[in-house]
Amino acid sequence: MEDDTSGDPADAPAVEIRDLVKRYGRTTAVDGLSLTCARREVTAILGPNGAGKTSTLEICEGFRRPDGGTVRVLGLEPHDRALRPRVGIMLQAGGVPPAARAGEWLRTVARFHSAPLDPGALLRLLGLTEHARTPYRRLSGGQQQRLSLAAAVIGRPELVFLDEPTAGLDPQARHACWDVITALRDAGVSVVLTTHQMDEAEKLSDRVVVIDHGRVVADGTPQSLTGAERQLRFRARPGLDLDELLAALPPGSAAKESPSGHYIIEGLVGPQLLATVTAWCATEGVAAEDLRIERRTLEDVFLELTGRELR
Numbered sequence: 001m002e003d004d005t006s007g008d009p010a011d012a013p014a015v016e017i018r019d020l021v022k023r024y025g026r027t028t029a030v031d032g033l034s035l036t037c038a039r040r041e042v043t044a045i046l047g048p049n050g051a052g053k054t055s056t057l058e059i060c061e062g063f064r065r066p067d068g069g070t071v072r073v074l075g076l077e078p079h080d081r082a083l084r085p086r087v088g089i090m091l092q093a094g095g096v097p098p099a100a101r102a103g104e105w106l107r108t109v110a111r112f113h114s115a116p117l118d119p120g121a122l123l124r125l126l127g128l129t130e131h132a133r134t135p136y137r138r139l140s141g142g143q144q145q146r147l148s149l150a151a152a153v154i155g156r157p158e159l160v161f162l163d164e165p166t167a168g169l170d171p172q173a174r175h176a177c178w179d180v181i182t183a184l185r186d187a188g189v190s191v192v193l194t195t196h197q198m199d200e201a202e203k204l205s206d207r208v209v210v211i212d213h214g215r216v217v218a219d220g221t222p223q224s225l226t227g228a229e230r231q232l233r234f235r236a237r238p239g240l241d242l243d244e245l246l247a248a249l250p251p252g253s254a255a256k257e258s259p260s261g262h263y264i265i266e267g268l269v270g271p272q273l274l275a276t277v278t279a280w281c282a283t284e285g286v287a288a289e290d291l292r293i294e295r296r297t298l299e300d301v302f303l304e305l306t307g308r309e310l311r
């Protein structure tokens with residue numbers, strides 16, 4: 001790694017990554033990735049399976065060495081021991097000894113920190129009170145995950161890395177996690193998380209970074225990525241002849257079927273366009289379902305950027 005010690009670490013961003021490269025044999029997992037995560041913000045890193053999210057996070061966490069580029073975490077090298085009390089880490093899997101009881105483990109982690117949160121309160125917040133005496137290996141997957149989240153935040157870190165914090169959680173647990181993440185942000189903690197849940201990214205994050213094939217392909221606020229333009233959407237039988245509809249719409253309009261049976265009309269979405277579309281549906285004998293006007297979702301943007309093929 002090239003050395004870069006310029007600037008005061010106190011003013012440094014939460015995370016600063018320049019031209020990061022990580023290879024595993026012939027696989028280039030991270031391919032010249034650059035991004036900056038601001039302090040006191042929630043940054044969500046999105047990307048298809050295998051895009052390089054976990055590799056990037058694990059380099060920031062000091063668990064892996066990069067093959068190229070520079071990474072600074074709170075202005076320091078990722079493996080700097082001074083970061084340990086300042087950074088909370090929730091791994092995708094585990095990190096807790098299998099025999100450790102939930103409450104005991106949290107109290108143990110708390111003892112490593114000078115001003116920890118109250119373990120009992122954290123267990124309550126994450127719905128783990130009645131499992132406090134259960135060994136980690138006997139907890140359900142979702143309970144294990146909530147315990148890992150609790151352990152990542154108990155030391156009141158300045159920065160937390162959360163790798164898919166809500167994967168596999170039920171809706172109640174997901175909301176409890178969102179509450180914890182929102183409370184962290186409100187307390188001025190910087191949060192960097194990965195997720196496959198687009199609604200989660202849209203709801204929680206100040207900033208979204210989409211990566212694909214180890215590179216950043218989009219970076220901005222959820223609003224700037226989804227844009228202000230509205231769309232008209234409806235569901236109907238697959239294969240409608242959209243050329244006919246387009247001919248009836250004002251110039252500059254666009255119509256597409258994506259995925260099959262889901263129709264999206266773009267352009268000057270207003271009363272006139274709505275009337276034209278519904279009149280056309282009537283002449284076609286089509287009962288449009290779920291007809292609505294809305295902004296593009298983050299999922300739309302994500303699929304446009306990264307395609308529909310499975311990885």
Ligand SMILES: Nc1ncnc2c1ncn2[C@@H]1O[C@H](COP(=O)(O)OP(=O)(O)OP(=O)(O)O)[C@@H](O)[C@H]1O
Pocket residue numbers: 024027028029047048049050051052053054055056
């Ligand atoms: N230890 C490893 N050895 C070999 N290849 C690896 C290793 N870790 C990751 N890879 C490969 O590197 C690429 C990026 O993996 P990574 O786990 O960083 O992606 P990801 O974006 O986190 O994916 P997911 O969303 O599936 O968790 C993938 O092709 C993966 O198979």
